Amino acid sequence: MTGKLLTINGLTKAYPGVIANDDVSFQITNGEVHALLGENGAGKSTLVKMIYGLVKPDAGSMTLNDAAYAPNEPRAARSAGVAMVFQHFSLFEALNVAENIALGMENPPAMGQLSAKISQVSGDYGLPLDPHRLVGDLSAGERQRVEIIRCLLQDPKLLIMDEPTSVLTPQEVDILFATLKLLREQGTSILYISHKLEEIRTLCDEATVLRGGKNVGTCIPRETSASAMAEMMVGTRLSPPQKAYKKLEKTVLQLNGLNLSPASPFGTSLKDITLEIRAGEILGIGGVAGNGQDELLGALSGEAKSAPQSVQMDGQNLGHLSPNARRKLGLLAAPEERLGHAAAPDMTLTENAMLTAAERENLQSNGFLNWTRSRSFAEKVIARFDVRTPGPENAARSLSGGNLQKFVIGREILQNPRVLVVNQPTWGVDASAAAAIRQALLDLAADGAAVLVISQDLDELMEITDRFAALNEGRLSAPVATSDLTVEKIGLMLGGAHGMEVAHDTVVHP
Amino acid sequence: MDLSAINPIVLIASLMVASTPILLAAIGELVVEKSGVLNLGVEGMMITGAICGFAMAVETGSPALGFIGAALGGAALSLIFAFLTQVLLSNQVATGLALTLFGLGFSALIGQSYIGVKPPTSATLILGLDAMVFVGIGIIAVTWWVLKYTRVGLILRAVGENHDAAHALGYKVVLIRTAAIAFGGACAGLGGAYLSLIRVPQWTEGMTSGAGWIALAIVVFASWKPWRVLLGAYLFGGITVLQLNLQAAGVKIPVEYLSMSPYLITIIVLVIMSADRTRTALNAPAMLGRSFHASN
Known part of the structure; x- marks a missing residue:
């Protein structure tokens, strides 16, 4: 030694x-x-x-x-x-x-x-x-x-x-x-x-x-x-994020037996996913990467369309609607991949703000874009979420991962969503930016929005969510109150260790 | 109409001759695409090979030297593409299209003094088939074997599948791709020379008339598998020869429909092949058409 x-x-x-x-x-x-x-x-x-x-x-x-x-x-x-x-x-x-x-x-x-x-x-x-x-x-x-x-x-x-x-x-x-x-x-x-x-x-x-x-x-x-x-x-x-006391209100978003086949050859198909989220609640969805997280986000954001009644918000069928129609109604989403999915890398922050906020922030009228308003909205996001960048005319690509993540999450939060869906909100983000993002999600829920957090970081889910469900091979477990959970229990919910328990006993000690 | 005038053995022999140019160009492009590069300049490299081979054969009197010259000419042109896309990181689609336009013009320039000249005739082996027909099949067999069973083939596939991972493991992505592009250029050059030296045989401007584009389509049709390139090329060659025979036999369909049929059938087959989107994506090299830049 x-x-x-x-x-x-x-x-x-x-x-x-x-x-x-x-x-x-x-x-x-x-x-x-x-x-x-x-x-x-x-x-x-x-x-x-x-x-x-x-x-x-x-x-x-x-x-x-x-x-x-x-x-x-x-x-x-x-x-x-x-x-x-x-x-x-x-x-x-x-x-x-x-x-x-x-x-x-x-x-x-x-x-x-x-x-x-x-x-x-x-x-x-x-x-x-x-x-x-x-x-x-x-x-x-x-x-x-x-x-x-x-x-x-x-x-x-x-x-x-x-x-x-x-x-x-x-x-x-x-x-x-x-x-x-x-x-x-x-x-x-x-x-x-x-x-x-x-x-x-x-x-x-x-x-x-x-x-x-x-x-x-x-x-x-x-x-x-x-x-x-x-x-x-x-x-x-x-300082760890503070959970505010809140009272849960009526169900906002419902998934009823959602089935979806994947768009890519190595994707996962979603099988019979049913869940409901109430206003003021943060629901966490855990699971190892590649078990249907991207597909679930796509089904909620509107990138992948499903049967009309399989996605319902306030009792209205959304499954067949496009992302913009869903945004108009208040269902917003921030996907995992910052560069290329949540933001267009070579476009400025002003342009990126226009891309998702045009509908809800009145940045366009009759097909004409109002760049002045888009710029001031981008500035608002930058100021409110402490995004470190010289200004809104900088390309998204030039921001560090943590700063861009704060921008793409902040851009959705400031649009005042009814329901916000985020996938891996703090992936590859440093600890202080992660704490800021988690606090912002908690504040959003405290203000009465429903928040769905898809994440592979179990500590994060334990910290901010009210209920937890596990996604395993495209199937969603029944949600459990987070306060009743331990990391070991979550591990079992995630579908064990993919058949590795057997191997555990056969480790040879030479 | 007299279909009995069509002799099946002659039909098969002429089918093999008709499909050899696109077969050669397509197997070269398959290797290029397997390495993750999309070179749309096949047409330009073919026509350059056609004139280089023609000039070389006329000047030396040897068809074999002509084919060697054609391979060198095609490879030289493709190295321009390699330099632009691999070193200067230009867009592969735009550069490939430019290469086609450049090749068409450049070959017309070289070919000025060769219009109307007769090339030396090549020896035939059996049934009027020359050696190049079998060389083409040989290249397919070797390509299949190299890609499937050798380390070189494995590295080539790896580079086309995930260039960042290949780089992280220490493989020279740019070098490997440049070699693949040069191989593709040489094969396209051989295909072009087969047209000008054997199939036609004479030099006319723009004589490839879209064969390079058909070769590109055949790579997709073949799902990037070497033996299916042979199948695709014979299918296309077969339809071309058949429509010529039908015309000769006096079938009462306007000639225009018959001449467009090979292209029409290519499009239909491509649509059918790509109907299952996930399966097509599974076979295609994941990095196809993406520029590689070592980020550290």
Whole structure:
């Protein structure tokens, strides 16, 4: 358990206008799980990309096992024993598991042998996987297994994991941790990137905290409280969102046996979804990505049309109406993908404000657009939601993820919706922006709107929702009051761990 | 009307000859599209190959050297496309259309002194079929084998499926795509030369007359599968030859309807093929037509 594996010395990387990493130094010892903590934009991704050879540092050096280490491409990093599991999976949907794994190896054996080896390694580590299945048909947890096994087949000395649990159910997280602990026992070091503090406290031996590209300190996670680590990460104290007392009124939105087939080949069909939301209520819908979240948002926003009576608002049939007709009646939606779905990347904020608010904010008359009013509406959103941008004439693409997210959510909230549907409202958003967005959703519900929050972040759902339902393979469970729930119960509602419980018992301890 | 004048064996042989140009161009374009690039300049590369091959064969007196020249000419033109779209990141659709227009004009310029010239005749093997017919089938077989069973093919498919992931794994996306584009250009050039050296055989301006566009349609018809390219090309060639035979046999349908029938049937088949939207999307390379720019 002793001996330095990787030493990072003064790594610096600057991009035009921003210093992503500023003189970062730390060490990883053999057989430890080392956490890299930080907010979005703190420079974690840039740092690991330098370790993995995807980005060249401007200054600084690294040593691996007492030898100078300066990979100029991932291939060099892999042959030096460094492997990486990406946050956004670097997989190919139309290829099968074995082909995906072969692509990540330097000298893959013939396909037949490789398949046998995959089955063997996946059995050894309790991560069952069929080498011949198409990756597009796998769940998020199974896709991650593909990435992990791809790394394990190369016997890495250092395994880098970038936010590995963000797409997993709690049970899948347990299984992943069991695998990682097994690897640690075998002497593999793991660099574990996350901003989930409780996870780091249960798993990691040491933590390095980045803020604004600088190393602001290290700590032993087991001996440090989560709130102390959060303060190191953010630099200030965060106040949790406040739930106001509210009284629930009559049902506003109803889904009656909604069925919908997907628009894309790897999409999920919605099966017999029934729910109702009352005014003043926040209903949370949890579930692992790819279980019908995008399709549900589409069915509600009007992008996908369904039978007229399957979507009802105030007793009126909406299923056959277009998005604009639904907006007019007060059913608004903010989809997950900020760039390209919620906002047009190359259009200005004024133009983006026009795109969804034209109907309700009277930004048009007789087909003519009133840009002055659209601009002042955009300015209102920017001011009210603290969107950091030079002005409404900037392109949506130029905003950071958190700021654009505040803009697209704020744009819908300020239109005074009867019902607001949001998908992953704080995905990839830093902690302070996330807190602001959650507070805004709570305020909106307190003012009497019905809010439907689709999210994969269970902590978020526990924090702000009144009732919770789980979406699993296109089916929706019956909603349960959030106050009666624990994270374990939610995990079971999410459909268990996709058949992973069996594997859990067969983990081999060599 | 005398249908007995149509000899089935001659019909099949002439079908194979008629479909070889589009078969060659289509298998090249299939490889290009598998790598995630949409090159709409097939017509331009074909006609450039047609004149390059024709000039080379006339000057050297050797049809084989002519075909080599055609492949080089087509590949050279496609490298302009590769430079514009892969290095300068220009729009693939617009650049491809420009390549077609450029190729048509450029070939007319080179071809000024070759109008009315007779090319050297190629040797025939059996049933009046020349070697290129079998070379075309051979290219299809090799392409199928490479795409399905080799690492090069796997990397090519991966680049077309998700270029960001391929880049993250350390594959050189731009280099791989450039190689695919050059292969596509060479195949289109061979197809063009087959028209000017064997099928017609002489040089006239704009002699490809839409064959490049048919080749593009056949790639979609084939759902990006090599053997189906053969099927699609023979289907199209078969209808072309059949309508010529029907005209000769004096069928009492206006000639215009018969000549438009291959194109009409192509459109109908494409509509039927793409009726199931999800299945078409499943076969198409996911990155088709999207520019790649390494973001770090």
